[in-house]
Amino acid sequence: MTKIESKEGFVFVRKDHSAVYDNIIYLSDIDSKDNYEEMAKDEAESLKNRLISYYEEN
Amino acid sequence: MAFYSATGTKLLNLPEQVQKNIDDIAELKESITSLQNSKQDVTGAITESNLQAKIEDIASLSLKEVSVTGLTNTGNTVNNGTLDQEGKATAGGDQEVDGNLILNSADNVVDKDGNKLIQSAALDDFIKRYNAEAYQWKFAGACINTNEEGSSNFNPSVSMSDIVNATNLDGLFSKAEFRCDVVFPDFTASRVNFQTIVEQATATKDFTITFGAGNIFPFNMMLSASSTFYAHLTKILVADGKTCYLTPYSTNAFWGCQSVTEIGAFDMSKSQNNAGMFFGCSSLKTLNCVHWVKSFDISASTAFEESDLVEIISNLDTVTTAQTLTMGATNLAKLTQEEILVATGKGWTLA
Numbered sequence: 367m368t369k370i371e372s373k374e375g376f377v378f379v380r381k382d383h384s385a386v387y388d389n390i391i392y393l394s395d396i397d398s399k400d401n402y403e404e405m406a407k408d409e410a411e412s413l414k415n416r417l418i419s420y421y422e423e424n
Numbered sequence: 425m426a427f428y429s430a431t432g433t434k435l436l437n438l439p440e441q442v443q444k445n446i447d448d449i450a451e452l453k454e455s456i457t458s459l460q461n462s463k464q465d466v467t468g469a470i471t472e473s474n475l476q477a478k479i480e481d482i483a484s485l486s487l488k489e490v491s492v493t494g495l496t497n498t499g500n501t502v503n504n505g506t507l508d509q510e511g512k513a514t515a516g517g518d519q520e521v522d523g524n525l526i527l528n529s530a531d532n533v534v535d536k537d538g539n540k541l542i543q544s545a546a547l548d549d550f551i552k553r554y555n556a557e558a559y560q561w562k563f564a565g566a567c568i569n570t571n572e573e574g575s576s577n578f579n580p581s582v583s584m585s586d587i588v589n590a591t592n593l594d595g596l597f598s599k600a601e602f603r604c605d606v607v608f609p610d611f612t613a614s615r616v617n618f619q620t621i622v623e624q625a626t627a628t629k630d631f632t633i634t635f636g637a638g639n640i641f642p643f644n645m646m647l648s649a650s651s652t653f654y655a656h657l658t659k660i661l662v663a664d665g666k667t668c669y670l671t672p673y674s675t676n677a678f679w680g681c682q683s684v685t686e687i688g689a690f691d692m693s694k695s696q697n698n699a700g701m702f703f704g705c706s707s708l709k710t711l712n713c714v715h716w717v718k719s720f721d722i723s724a725s726t727a728f729e730e731s732d733l734v735e736i737i738s739n740l741d742t743v744t745t746a747q748t749l750t751m752g753a754t755n756l757a758k759l760t761q762e763e764i765l766v767a768t769g770k771g772w773t774l775a
Binding site for chain 2: 388389394395422
């Protein structure tokens with residue numbers, strides 16, 4: 367298990383921008399931190415809303 | 425000259441042409457009756473006033489046709505959607521009745537020669553009861569209410585037992601008003617479409633929905649209901665001892681169910697995408713789904729206690745490609761390192 371924590375004011379998102387997370391992630395051994403990137407909270411919130419709309423429409 | 429009807433009833437003194445018509449009727453009827461294929465009796469007494477109508481009735485008959493009063497096969501009559509011989513025809517498979525094949529499809533009710541039967545009111549009703557596609561919108565606009573109060577628009581003929589063989593329940597409760605708990609029967613189909621079953625539905629009392637056994641396709645299942653529906657739906661359960669699969673994906677299944685505190689033990693082993701499954705489920709506290717194999721997100725709720733989260737983790741299957749249980753930082757903080765290790769040890773990332 368690997369714990370990763372984002373910088374202040376940032377959260378993690380999946381690299382393909384398919385999901386938005388909080389600032390802490392516990393990675394399993396078959397996962398990699400390379401699958402995630404940090405994003406500013408405001409931007410991440412916007413991405414989350416877009417994802418919600420996308421899923422709602424699809 | 426003697427005047428008798430086709431059934432032997434002595435008639436009034438009728439003109440010669442009328443008697444000839446009666447004789448023609450009798451001959452036609454005898455001919456039809458002797459045939460083994462589908463047939464339709466023309467019933468009722470022949471009188472001078474309805475003679476022309478009777479002639480037209482019989483003239484319009486041809487083999488394998490169905491009249492407005494029902495479909496008959498030797499010894500079996502379809503009337504008001506039921507066969508008089510129990511179990512002769514049911515949905516879920518094609519049925520052969522005296523050589524005539526009834527295909528389980530709204531568009532294909534054919535005889536043994538492949539000829540389409542002419543649809544009629546009776547046949548339509550038959551199809552509605554036994555053909556799965558026709559269950560769409562079955563309860564649309566109904567008042568889902570088990571007691572007398574405000575039941576003026578409740579249709580007592582509506583029965584959950586009618587839908588056990590359904591494959592498509594899209595819009596099942598569209599615009600319905602919920603006032604009591606709903607209990608689904610066990611479903612027989614390999615997949616039952618539950619898409620937008622509660623579109624524009626309302627509710628005036630708290631209620632729960634309980635599923636039986638089956639394979640439910642819950643895409644957008646709870647989407648687009650009214651705010652009162654979401655305010656009063658408190659639990660979505662699976663009956664004890666039943667296995668209810670959500671399959672093949674559960675996108676948006678419980679979207680918007682803001683008052684739901686408990687979701688039952690759905691089997692998630694066949695669900696390949698759970699995106700948006702719990703969006704808006706801000707009151708969710710007990711999630712008993714089992715055999716999770718694909719990522720899901722419960723971060724919309726912070727009502728979980730540590731034991732609730734531990735239970736969820738215990739229901740994760742071990743995976744070989746990384747999956748993510750997204751619960752948010754607030755929920756993550758409720759777990760111990762050991763409890764988190766249980767999840768990551770099964771290949772699950774906790775976020």
